[in-house]
Amino acid sequence: MLENIHIGLDVREQLQEFLKNRAFDKIAVLVDENTAALCYPLLRPYLPEHTLITIKSGEEQKTLATCEHVWQQLTDIQASRWSVLVNVGGGVIGDLGGFCAGVFKRGIYFVQVPTTLLAQVDASVGGKTGVDFNGLKNHLGVFQEPLKVFIYPEFLKTLSEREVKSGYAEIIKHWLIAEAASFEEQRYIGLMTEDWTKLIEDSVAVKARVVANDPRENGLRKILNFGHTIGHAVETYLLAQPQRKLLHGEAIAVGMLCESYLSVRKGLLTQSDLSKIETFLFSVYEKVNMAAREYAAIARLALQDKKNTGSTINCTLLAAIGEAVYDQPITLAEIEVALKYYHSL
Numbered sequence: 001m002l003e004n005i006h007i008g009l010d011v012r013e014q015l016q017e018f019l020k021n022r023a024f025d026k027i028a029v030l031v032d033e034n035t036a037a038l039c040y041p042l043l044r045p046y047l048p049e050h051t052l053i054t055i056k057s058g059e060e061q062k063t064l065a066t067c068e069h070v071w072q073q074l075t076d077i078q079a080s081r082w083s084v085l086v087n088v089g090g091g092v093i094g095d096l097g098g099f100c101a102g103v104f105k106r107g108i109y110f111v112q113v114p115t116t117l118l119a120q121v122d123a124s125v126g127g128k129t130g131v132d133f134n135g136l137k138n139h140l141g142v143f144q145e146p147l148k149v150f151i152y153p154e155f156l157k158t159l160s161e162r163e164v165k166s167g168y169a170e171i172i173k174h175w176l177i178a179e180a181a182s183f184e185e186q187r188y189i190g191l192m193t194e195d196w197t198k199l200i201e202d203s204v205a206v207k208a209r210v211v212a213n214d215p216r217e218n219g220l221r222k223i224l225n226f227g228h229t230i231g232h233a234v235e236t237y238l239l240a241q242p243q244r245k246l247l248h249g250e251a252i253a254v255g256m257l258c259e260s261y262l263s264v265r266k267g268l269l270t271q272s273d274l275s276k277i278e279t280f281l282f283s284v285y286e287k288v289n290m291a292a293r294e295y296a297a298i299a300r301l302a303l304q305d306k307k308n309t310g311s312t313i314n315c316t317l318l319a320a321i322g323e324a325v326y327d328q329p330i331t332l333a334e335i336e337v338a339l340k341y342y343h344s345l
């Protein structure tokens with residue numbers, strides 16, 4: 001998998017070479033309104049003749065309705081199975097564009113050009129594509145690998161600090177599930193914004209290694225979902241209220257804290273490791289306000305988690321910093337207790 005992921009300052013030339021050599025019959029480039037203004041101009045001189053497809057930005061756009069717009073544009077240009085969709089944007093563009101490509105005419109080629117930290121370290125790698133359904137995260141989707149991923153760290157220069165922090169949550173997740181030494185090194189530093197290339201390379205390596213082992217999430221890949229059982233429930237719940245909406249990584253930071261707490265309650269993780277995780281996460285992320293009367297509704301959303309079997313909520317927990325264990329059953333009551341604990345911090 002790593003052989004198809006290119007990272008560095010010369011990836012635009014590599015993308016140009018790739019698109020030229022593969023001789024696709026049509027090239028469509030998918031952007032959102034922000035990446036159209038901030039990223040596409042940096043890429044445009046390197047792109048052969050193409051059609052630009054623009055959508056609005058934000059998680060609210062990650063729906064089937066937006067896909068219909070993309071599919072219509074692909075239909076209008078008569079895209080075929082020899083065409084390629086180049087997704088230039090964050091995780092929303094990558095997930096939605098990958099899904100659109102994956103099902104259009106039963107699958108056309110696509111390439112990921114991730115432009116947010118989150119998409120560069122996580123979303124562009126591993127072939128999970130999809131859209132939300134009635135607010136439920138990634139409820140419709142397919143596993144479909146991109147032909148290539150081109151990661152250009154320079155795109156991060158225009159990203160807001162809030163978005164950088166959101167992406168950083170998935171980097172922290174990779175450390176918590178698989179890289180104890182990196183967690184130890186970084187936890188004193190907080191948010192490091194000097195040399196992203198090394199951090200991106202390391203994070204991509206963790207993700208690619210896990211995905212190569214279990215591409216379809218039958219087992220080991222579930223460790224990449226640490227923080228997401230409760231994090232997705234919180235994200236979905238707050239997405240319905242525009243003024244309280246969280247970014248994906250912000251919700252996953254809440255989820256990682258709650259699921260680390262449950263790891264201690266179940267005798268898997270030590271209190272001292274939990275304290276380290278709490279201190280690190282609160283040095284980067286502000287506390288999210290959720291009222292006690294909301295806990296039950298948030299917890300119930302976890303009944304839709306994709307790792308579940310029947311009505312059992314299977315969570316990924318930590319046995320130590322750097323070691324995750326998957327398929328750990330948790331109850332609705334435990335999720336509520338974890339949210340209460342989070343509130344108490």
Ligand SMILES: NC(=O)c1ccc[n+]([C@@H]2O[C@H](COP(=O)([O-])OP(=O)(O)OC[C@H]3O[C@@H](n4cnc5c(N)ncnc54)[C@H](O)[C@@H]3O)[C@@H](O)[C@H]2O)c1
Binds near residue numbers: 038059116137166
């Ligand atoms: N497929 C996976 O494995 C995977 C992994 C993690 C997250 N995700 C999904 O990714 C999504 C979140 O991705 P995201 O955080 O990139 O969100 P996003 O795609 O909404 O991008 C965040 C914001 O940054 C803007 N933006 C993008 N690049 C920019 C740049 N270089 N400069 C300035 N602004 C820029 C976007 O327009 C958007 O407003 C969620 O839907 C999440 O579920 C998927």
Ligand SMILES: O=C(O)C(=O)C[C@@H](O)[C@H](O)[C@H](O)COP(=O)(O)O
Binds near residue numbers: 122
């Ligand atoms: O790649 C994976 O596997 C992940 O779980 C990575 C997550 O960070 C990502 O948010 C993913 O989209 C979540 O997948 P889902 O199956 O819980 O929707």
Ligand SMILES: [Zn+2]
Binds near residue numbers: 252
């Ligand atoms: Zn995630």
